[in-house]
Amino acid sequence: MDGETNTLHPEASQASAISAKTQALASKYDLRLPRYTSYPTAPHFHGGVGAETYGQWLEALEPGSPASLYLHVAYCAEMCWFCGCHTRVTKRYDPVADYLDALLSESAMVAKRLSGPLKVTHVHFGGGTPTILTADDFVRTIDTLRADFGLADVAEIAVEMDPRTATLDYVKAMARAGVTRASIGVQDFKDDVQKAINRIQPIELVAQVIDWLRDNGISDINMDLVYGLPHQTTSSVLHTIDQAIAMAPRRVSLFGYAHVPWMKKHMRLIDEASLPDVPERWSQYLAATAHFQALGYVAVGLDHFAAPDDEMARALSEGILHRNFQGYTTDTAPALIGLGASGIGYLPQGYVANEGEIGAYKELIRGGSFATKRGIAVSTDDMVRRSVIERLMCDLAVDLGAVAREYGLPDDTFATELAAMDSLEGDGVLVREGGVVHITELGRPLVRAVCAKFDRYLKMGEQRHSRAV
Template sequence: MRQDLVAKYDLRLPRYTSYPTAPHFSPAVTGSTYEGWLAGLDPATPLSLYLHIAYCAEMCWFCGCHTKITRRYDPVAEYLEVLMQEIELLASKLPGRFSARHVHFGGGSPTILSAEDFSRLIAHLKDHFDIADGAEIAVELDPRTADEAYVQAMATAGVTRASIGVQDFNRRVQEAVNRIQPYEEVAEVTGWLRKHGISEINMDLIYGLPYQTVDTIVETIDQSLTLKPRRISLFGYAHVPWMRKHQTLIPEEALPGLEERWVQYETAQKRLQDHGYISVGLDHFALADDEMALALTNKQLHRNFQGYTTDAAEVLIGLGASGIGSLPQGYVANEGELHAWKRMVLDGVLPTKRGIAISDEDRLRREVIERLMCDLEIDLAAMARAHGRPEDHFAAELDGMSDLEADGVLVRDGFTLRITEDGRPLVRAAAARFDQYLRTGELRHSKAI
């Protein structure tokens, strides 16, 4: 990428895993609001479930997730009991028994649960929801806390996909972010997964970490590829110490500069492509025969709070402290403070802290942003017509894209936009032009580059 574009579009922008984005959620959406939205759902509508396990054994200093550190198991066990009560409470608010096509366990660290408790949680979930034949059940896995008994419990429960947090294999980088995780440890866990029949394996990598160089990124990728993951995520580290105080422990002077970050990204992208991985959207890579790569080809790729996904469900139910859900009527976010979340659930109240109801205009703009983020192209006239709007509905936004067009970030042909390959890393800058909420929340987002 041209370095002048790297500097020009280094803006604070959302990741667009929702629209409107989370900074615009408000307390106006309450548990009572959510209960009404749930009651209005059609039981024939398939849904997705996200379960947030809000504990980790150790804090990774780069982390931007909602998590709490514990060395004891008692708080984890207590959290699990309340989470199971929330599952019962949520299911009781639905107008029937629903079927789930996607189930995702995230965190925090789901592998902080014991194998027995993970099995209990899955069984409890299946007591209240039908898991559709062929459903994807995915678990975010920390190799430092997963043992073979846990992996075997995953397989027995029907888990089909594991996402392994690798980040970087370089020892100096690992020490700088407080995540010591040798290659051999990851290889052992990968071996257990395949031994027990879980072959859909993702690996998460991060660029822009302290002491990373182009050479160390390439070395990490090459080591990762020896383990033959089906998918790789390559995220840019978001340094937001004003939001995540533990990030102040990262030596800022060791962070790569803007230009270096993008040399890392581009080098990593080329390395993965050279090994047969297809670029999916902004930051995902998949083998050509993987479901995600096929969804990209068929323009059936989607985006939700977990990033790029093949999940097309209109309803996503978020469970656990800080869990976020999406419904046709809008978005809901659970209370993130653990004690407050527990009190609400134990009182029999849906633990909703905030959310946002969405309008028809929001739905239109959400689809525009999603298709742009996923397909890197869009016919705005056709999209407007599909939502009952005139073809020139986005005339003002198109007129405001002359800079992106002049800089080669995108190509415009009438009402059709196409992001160029040089513009791929800047797709968020193009998507942001359709965001009517951005100005009031932009300071709370990470940089686009």
């Protein structure tokens, strides 16, 4: 496997210089903040929204209305130490098959509670590791969803893939089932980084899986990369990007590793001394963002990059990009139905989250009850603030007066929040033009700190959130 390139990327030295100038910003704004994939955010969901409420919300969905599905496959063959997902490790298939039976029972239960079939426009398989399923079980799952819900002929079906468990038979099954997009978990190609996070994955293996996908007609390929991992340097991150882009993905996500060992005990296996400090994380992020753009990709929001002709880049230019629990998305459906342990969904009335413990989830489903453990009904104020936060996260700009008017509120609804941005503007994070807020390129990695100004639920500095940078 290749190590760092011997030729220093110009973005590396430039980012290092910029990073040195932004240490005051890092210490001032690098707080523990939500990722704002929802608003209100998941820590504020509560047990007052349970199975009965969820059933009523499902019944209220108009037959034929657009909806999306998220399926959480909560098993992996091996635990990656950087992982923040809800998953369980197994070397046997029996637990996976048993769990899948429960998930498909939940699907039937949801479909039965609906007033009529929906028009499903997006299906997303996440995990865990969806590729831990057998090819036959994957096809059976898609067939069940088609029977339970009204999958549109043009529905996007996306699958997160671990190249270590993907097989040619599985890829062929994906193609037969109508999968349109695959998301490849890469993280980093550097040997010592892979060893430090317990994810040994040769670049040749990734290339092989991508070849299988394209040979079978699945050409919309995403890649997931991570910065802030142990032993990473700015130059090594840029080298991994070069290796990834050589495989021509349509989209790339670049996530900052969130080290939360108080939440995920397996993260304690990572040597904290090997993690990059805040200045280096800044340098990695800034250099990577510049490098993607130099390579012709469009920067999308905080951490995504898309080919200029990709649907996500077009949605960004048209101001119709959205954000949900999977990150940035072109999905415009007003309802997302989450299936599986820890599955999260949203409906017009609010958010719902399933029981995360697999045994308890299966027991609830087999007992004939929805596994809804918690959630939150959204108020008008929540919806208005959600719109503001979503536009900031997606467009790095928001017209506060326009959002207020959309909900029949006065133009000066956010006068208090706007006035509280003096420091952010003085530090060059944003620019205010009347009631319009523009986040600068310098402020891009701090967009969540701007969103936090509109978050009525947030207690600043809460340790359950990841760092802003």
